[in-house]
Amino acid sequence: MSGGGSPFSPRAVLALLVLGAAAFLAVLFLIGTGADAPDEKDGGGHAAGNGLNGYAAFSELLGRRGYQVSAIRNAARLDDPSLLILTPPPYADADELNRVIERHRNLGPVILILPKWFALPVGARPNLKSKKGWVVLFGATSPAWGDKIGRDKLMRLRLDQPQGKQKPPPVGWSGLGFAGKLPDPSAVQWVDSSEFEPLVRTAEHKDLVSFWDDGGYYPRLSAAAGVDPYDRDEASDKWPLVVIAEPDLVNNYGLADKDRALLALSIVEASLEGAHMPVAFDLTFNGLGQNDNLLTLAFRPPFLAATLCFLIAALVVAWRAFRRFGPPAGAGGPRMGRRQLAAGGVDEAAAMATFAFGKRELATNGAALIQRAKRLHLLGAPYAALVRNRIAQALGLRPGADIALTEGAIDALLERRGLQPNFASQAEALRQARGPHELLRRAHALREIERNLSR
Structure with missing residues (x-):
């Protein structure tokens, strides 16, 4: 290598910079998107679940109808003003669930969808072909925390499971201007409480969907239930709590039917009471919660301005570093190789003398x-x-x-x-x-x- 020539060409230096920047951005992307996040297609009954017991179709349906839909993975966002849809699993903490419901009712309505089915991933049965997240339903039970919502024994849950080998007859439902049949009559879950006003019932007057009549002013829900609302001046200022006891009305299993899909939209519209606000599905109770990382916070106010200033400064430093990379130029201009020196009639020793070494x-x-x-x-x-x-x-x-x-x-x-x-x-x-x-x-x-x- 020539003593006067640069060991790196500008193209090689540029390639190193581009590759290094690309690798750094890839790492930032993986951090920001949560590459280590838990698998959402786990067969669970939540808004990311694509099995029969999941609510991915419900979330997508609302989004296609013009609602601003999001999934909550950070518990701090449970306090954002929105229509909060909770889909807790059977093993959820009743006290924590009550705290979230009561706190959010000061900000927006709450729809609580109760779980019912036991589900097993289809992948556990090798004789069945399936996609990731699909499940097989093999039993039903009411959640243990169901009777503790609001207060103890307020919402008494019932689960009808006909016995015998014969297939049970279809179970019809009606309410909110729609009517139809449940997709599976082998297990029907309903609320038996005088403090809940029915929105959707079976022919036997079993409340599949109802709202808590706790003294609040809910004119649209009251009209849908056929009852008179409380006086607005005397009513509480809390938002309503709507309970969907029968999940087959709104889960992926149920939304395969047009009437049940229209019913799901009507439940959301009535719960909003004419307000315009986003819809948020909670995933934290289902074990899919995540905390915001530093990269995510860096691109949110009030840190966004500082991040942009840092990026601009980094670009300026990188450009100056690229322009100044390599051996220094002598007093007579850029360094030249042996051939260039010889062609120009310049002695190499004289050219090297233009460099200052050591103390000088x-x-x-x-x-x-x-x-x-x-x-x-x-x-x-x-x-x-x-x-x-x-x-x-x-x-x-x-x-x-x-x-x-x-x-x-x-x-x-x-x-x-x-x-x-x-x-x-x-x-x-x-x-x-x-x-x-x-x-x-x-x-x-x-x-x-x-x-x-x-x-």
């Missing part, structure tokens, strides 16, 4: 820094003191003596040797100098005096 390089860089910082005018006094101390040491004068006495002694010595006694005047002129040319001229004058005395 350190002094050159220091001088460049001082000049760039516009502090050149501060060098006069230190340089005058440096020359004065060197001469005093050479003459055997006491170090640290008074400046005027020392400079007077130097002038006296100059006069005895027949030289012009101008050290004190030149030193003072150097201390007062401001421009670079005057500084150099006065410094050279002191240096010349030092040389004359050393002869």
Whole structure:
């Protein structure tokens, strides 16, 4: 390799920078998108579940109908104003569930969908072909926390499971202007409570969907249930709690039917009570919660402005680093290789002499820094003191003596040797100098005096 040539071409340096930046951005992307997040297609009964017991179809249906739909993976977002749809599993914590419901009812309505089915991933049965997340339903049970919602024994759950080998007859339902049949009559879950007003019932008056009539002002829900609403001035200011006891009305299993899909939309519309707000499906109770990482927070207010400033600064630094990468250019311009030097008739040793190595390089860089910082005018006094101390040491004068006495002694010595006694005047002129040319001229004058005395 030539001593005067660059070991890297601009293309190689650019390729290294691009590849490094791409790898860094890929790492940031994986961090921001949650590459280590739990698998959402786990066969669970939640808004990301694509099995029979999941609610992915419900979420997609609302999105296609113009609702702003999101999935909550961070518990802090449970306090955002929205229609909150909770799909807790059978093993959820009743106390925590009640806290979330009561807190959110100050911000927006809550729809609580109760679980019912036991589900087994189809992948566990090798004789069946399926997609990831599909399940097989093999039994039903009511959640243990069902009777603890609101207060103990407020919402009494019932689960009808006909016994016998014969297939049970279809179970019909009606409400909110629609009617139809449940997809599976083998297990029907309903609420048996006088404090809940029915919205959807079976022919036997079993409440499949109802809302808690707790003294709030819910005109649309009351009209759908056929009851008079409370006086607005005397009613509480809480949003409604709607309970869907029979999940087959709104889960993926149920939304295969048009009437049940229209019913699901009507339940959401009635729960909103005419308000316009987003719809949020909770995933935290289903074990799919995640905390916001630092990268996500960096691109949200109020940190977004600082992040943009940092990115702009990083781009400027990267561009300057790229432009300055490689060996330094000599005084005569960019470095040249042996062939270029020979072709130009330039001696290689002479070209290498343009580089400052060791102490000289350190002094050159220091001088460049001082000049760039516009502090050149501060060098006069230190340089005058440096020359004065060197001469005093050479003459055997006491170090640290008074400046005027020392400079007077130097002038006296100059006069005895027949030289012009101008050290004190030149030193003072150097201390007062401001421009670079005057500084150099006065410094050279002191240096010349030092040389004359050393002869």
